[in-house]
Amino acid sequence: MQTSGLQTLPRRAFLAQAAAAGAFTILSPKTVFGTEANSAVELGLIGCGGRGSWIAGLFAETGLYRFAACADYFQDRVDAAGQKFGVPAAKRFSKLSSCQRLLEQKLDAVVIETPPFFHPEQALAAVSTGKHVFLAKPIAVDVPGCQTIAEAGRLATARKQVFLVDFQTRANPLYREAVARVHKGDIGSLVMAEAHYPWNSGGRGSPPATAEGRLRSWYYVLELSGDFIVEQSIHSLDVAAWILNADPIRAVGMGGRKLRPAGSIWDHFAVNYAFPGGVVLSFTCIQSIPEIRDEITCRVFGSEGMIYTDYFGEVYIRGNDPFKGGNVGNLYTTGAQTNIREFHQFITTGKYENPTVGPSVRSNMTAILGREAGYRGGEVTWESLVKENRKLEPDLRGVQA
Numbered sequence: 001m002q003t004s005g006l007q008t009l010p011r012r013a014f015l016a017q018a019a020a021a022g023a024f025t026i027l028s029p030k031t032v033f034g035t036e037a038n039s040a041v042e043l044g045l046i047g048c049g050g051r052g053s054w055i056a057g058l059f060a061e062t063g064l065y066r067f068a069a070c071a072d073y074f075q076d077r078v079d080a081a082g083q084k085f086g087v088p089a090a091k092r093f094s095k096l097s098s099c100q101r102l103l104e105q106k107l108d109a110v111v112i113e114t115p116p117f118f119h120p121e122q123a124l125a126a127v128s129t130g131k132h133v134f135l136a137k138p139i140a141v142d143v144p145g146c147q148t149i150a151e152a153g154r155l156a157t158a159r160k161q162v163f164l165v166d167f168q169t170r171a172n173p174l175y176r177e178a179v180a181r182v183h184k185g186d187i188g189s190l191v192m193a194e195a196h197y198p199w200n201s202g203g204r205g206s207p208p209a210t211a212e213g214r215l216r217s218w219y220y221v222l223e224l225s226g227d228f229i230v231e232q233s234i235h236s237l238d239v240a241a242w243i244l245n246a247d248p249i250r251a252v253g254m255g256g257r258k259l260r261p262a263g264s265i266w267d268h269f270a271v272n273y274a275f276p277g278g279v280v281l282s283f284t285c286i287q288s289i290p291e292i293r294d295e296i297t298c299r300v301f302g303s304e305g306m307i308y309t310d311y312f313g314e315v316y317i318r319g320n321d322p323f324k325g326g327n328v329g330n331l332y333t334t335g336a337q338t339n340i341r342e343f344h345q346f347i348t349t350g351k352y353e354n355p356t357v358g359p360s361v362r363s364n365m366t367a368i369l370g371r372e373a374g375y376r377g378g379e380v381t382w383e384s385l386v387k388e389n390r391k392l393e394p395d396l397r398g399v400q401a
């Protein structure tokens, strides 16, 4: 089966090719050991769709970055982004090999905004060719993908490179303060948690019949998106896993496809997770319901109080040791802006601990565990999920290399 351009070329061969093309030798010590504080970081944008072109604007408006190359499967998208961000035509790459060709360029860092299936391989290749990495959630669609990201994060730290995963909640000061207080014991010992993701969007589509159509409407293709629970609801599971600060032991799931045609991803899941110490997390998500208020909420109860978080509202703690908190405002934008600013700070001050990688692997695995428990209509343990190590492979026959 034909897969992504990066996959069709074994990694060793790709790295050898990249080295032959000078991708390693052109790296200046400045790039490897931290870009000078006052120089613009040279960026490559991989994935010039909705999020890619939007977030590139946020990078550009800081004045701290300059886009020097861009890549997308579709020429019209790479041209639109290239024109908008002043990337010369010769540095705009299309088709499946576009990422690989971009990584052969002299760049300090890359911003990866492609469908999740491609994230692990593209991120690992970027780290391997000396680039700092800014990566969209979710990091992967399957367990092997999560492990590749974990490996890429470790490699980045070892090579003195920055690897940042863009979750907006983990960048917000109110979230950071409230969660730190919980970890310090302000709500006592944890008992039970809830996380929810009702969403009015998502559409009611089915996977297109053609390979290129699938790349355009990748969200409806399980192997490309990881399904709704991984691709979207990860935002609330990520907060729950962050607060609970542990891997779940097992999950019992249900759900299905009542709003979408056969063959598409699911539209609702209900999953109960068991965490160490007898802590229970009850999670639900549903999409494509008109006119409802979107929520990315999480509530965790402890022996002394409760933390509440909402991506579109308030963050606070009630109980014996309360935290007034407040409204997070436009977290969609401000969270990304903080991540963009911190990405630059880490690069220029040489901070390579890459603390967003571990939590992103954990929450992504948690979402995959919930998906698999839902699909199987029963219980799946974390241990068996890891042991199974099942890889999802999209059908990309007919896509141009």
Ligand SMILES: NC(=O)c1ccc[n+]([C@@H]2O[C@H](COP(=O)([O-])OP(=O)(O)OC[C@H]3O[C@@H](n4cnc5c(N)ncnc54)[C@H](O)[C@@H]3O)[C@@H](O)[C@H]2O)c1
Binding pocket: 004, 046, 047, 048, 049, 050, 051, 052, 071, 072, 073, 074, 077, 095, 096, 098, 099, 113, 114, 115, 116, 118, 136, 137, 138, 166, 167, 168, 215, 216, 231, 332
């Ligand atoms: N709040 C958030 O953090 C947030 C919001 C929106 C999207 N995202 C994430 O951003 C990523 C992109 O989502 P989007 O909404 O921009 O999707 P999109 O479809 O609008 O853009 C993805 C782009 O990637 C291109 N592409 C597909 N395969 C490619 C490949 N192998 N190499 C290069 N380009 C390829 C597509 O042509 C498309 O232009 C996803 O991971 C999504 O979850 C995050």
